Amino acid sequence: MGGANSGVNITDLKDVSSYYRQRSFAVSEEITRINNLINKENLIIADINRRKSDILLKNNMYFKKIVIEYEAETNINANFDISYIAGKCGWAPAYDLKAKEIGEPVVMKYKAKVFNNTGIPWQAVDMVLSTGDPLQGASAPTISTWNLNYNAPAGSSGKGYYDNAIKNEYRQYEEAQYQVLDENISYNTVTVSVISVEFPIEKKYNIPDNGKPYTIDVTEYSLDAEFSYYAIPKFESNVYLIGKITGWEDLSLIDGNMNVYFGDKYLGVSQLNTNSLNDTLELSFGRDKQVSIKRNRIEEFTKKGLFGSSRKETFMFDILVKNNRKTDIQITIVDQVPISNESEIEVTVDEISGANYNEITGKTMWVTTLKPSESKKYSIGYTIKYPKERTVSTKQYRSMQSAMF
Structure with a gap:
């Protein structure tokens, strides 16, 4: 294709591209062929199992005989109620x-x-x-040591x-x-x-x-x-x-x-x-669409700037919540302030409107009661300072699936 002192030859590049397409197509066809074979074999296995099940049922192979031995001093007609344990x-x-x-x-x-x-x-x-347990025996139970440990979450599947x-x-x-x-x-x-x-x-x-x-x-x-x-x-x-x-x-x-x-x-x-x-x-x-909430950025308090060798970014948001129900409600509103993992990145909390604030996680929480048609507003603001020659992601983004055309 090319070396340290020579460029890529266009003809060679076309040949490699053509070869790659042909091989990819061939591999794809082979995968499809193998999957079709697997599906056919699975159908055959399922059919064999169905026929096996029919044969077993016809020959009564799923059933057992119960033999009762009894002793009577005189000839009598007796009825028996039989209890037994069945699996499956x-x-x-x-x-x-x-x-x-x-x-x-x-x-x-x-x-x-x-x-x-x-x-x-x-x-x-x-x-x-x-x-x-249907198979409990007649023997008296015994008791063993009951050890206490920290609980691990119980797994569940199927x-x-x-x-x-x-x-x-x-x-x-x-x-x-x-x-x-x-x-x-x-x-x-x-x-x-x-x-x-x-x-x-x-x-x-x-x-x-x-x-x-x-x-x-x-x-x-x-x-x-x-x-x-x-x-x-x-x-x-x-x-x-x-x-x-x-x-x-x-x-x-x-x-x-x-x-x-x-x-x-x-x-x-x-x-x-x-x-x-x-x-x-x-x-x-x-x-619940009868309770509304919005979080808006306050532009006049949101700003960026250089201060000597540092860059500062300030963010301020208003949170407005309203109860449109006909009864009182209690609501918990959660937000957050970023936490710095670097000594050169400083985060200052500017406003949290009386929220419960966790300095370790940065989590803020407001718990309040709203009367019918009542609205309340809360603010959260913070400043991030970091060296101007470095890049810090001061916004969060989420991922979503997007169609490709």
Whole structure:
């Protein structure tokens, strides 16, 4: 292509460019061909698994025989009620959390996603959902040392089904037989109380034996909640409604997803973490357009200049918040002053309008109550001084996806 004493030859450059395009196209075609082969093989594997499942079902290979030996002194007609433990069934918690209006209790609908992969469909069955261990033995329990450590956040991934399946030592023989029907079910370890809890289900349900989850109603709770507002106008001109819910820790709940609603509006999915160290569950109920907030730069107090060997930049902002609701509200407004990580960069706080100020993080916070139609204004200002020959990013920017044409 060229060396230290010679330039790039145009013809060579064109040849290299052409070769690169051809190779790129060839590699892309090969990747597509391999992906198509993988997809075809996956379809073949899925078809084999379906046929295997059909064969096992036809030959009754998913079922066991129960043999009962009994002794009677005389000839009698007897009926037996048989209880047994079946694997390949279980349930996962799910919740709907609905707040109708500020100041009213929050309704939590406790639901369960129940799956049945036993090979026997359940028709109008009576159900009791339990967090207990179905294989508890008859031996008395023992107690071991309870060590306390600092809590690490509990990890969670996949679908958190509470499995009623038989433990590994009891199911080695069954594992291969059940594998086909169970391959689409993911399991996750969830934390439950050491004391098992049972939830009798009042309604009778039909649960097919296809391994798919079916949602059933468990119970419903009315929870006390305190509502307040939260805003960071530096990032966006929106105010968020925050609900602080108490009393949930006494309800024997299990980690799971919650569908969150406010009024008739669906807001999204939140995660219930029963390992939380707080007795208050804090959730965002989305943006409330009836409370407005704006952050404007005050041009007359925003300036730049050189002072000897230093450069100074001064910034001043006004924050205006207004309550357009018909009731009093409490709102927390958060902003910040930059923190210097260099000895030559000096930051001076000029104005924070009585905010709570953290000198370590630079975080400023105003907590106030607004009456209906009331407005309040706060100011935040600071000066940044640094050597004039250096460059300091005195503004923050955010990233976003942009289409390329």
